[in-house]
């Protein structure tokens with residue numbers, strides 16, 4: 001039996017918007033958009049992996065808030081779990097440091113204007129209801 005490996009994706013929320021990241025590599029994924037994140041390392045808590053991945057990939061200090069129920073298959077043995085997250089006060093603004101070449105904050109009405117990775121689509125759909133709740137001025 002192959003062990004499953006969890007990939008954590010962040011629904012990073014700010015002012016009712018969701019951060020989408022365009023992959024620059026590998027070639028078969030380049031140009032498609034995803035929830036930023038990456039593999040949970042052995043013995044690592046998923047929330048800690050999320051914070052680490054967002055620091056590495058985007059240069060931000062973030063906090064995992066809550067897991068969005070669900071688990072989405074990626075290529076075996078990976079599966080995607082998604083957590084809502086927000087930037088900590090004083091964090092740098094996100095920048096595409098590795099893996100990505102463009103970032104975009106999407107409102108609910110522009111959420112489907114970018115070509116998401118197929119496997120991220122159900123996770124983005126599940127994250128969508130959280131956008132409104134994150135905005136104090138919505």
Ligand code: CDP
Pocket residue numbers: 007008009029034035036037038039040053074078080099117119120
């Ligand atoms: O950064 P790390 O090497 O830990 O992970 P990654 O290369 O960013 O992601 C691991 C795998 O999960 C890759 O095959 C990605 O394509 C996939 N992935 C995904 O399908 N959707 C995401 N939101 C994040 C990662």
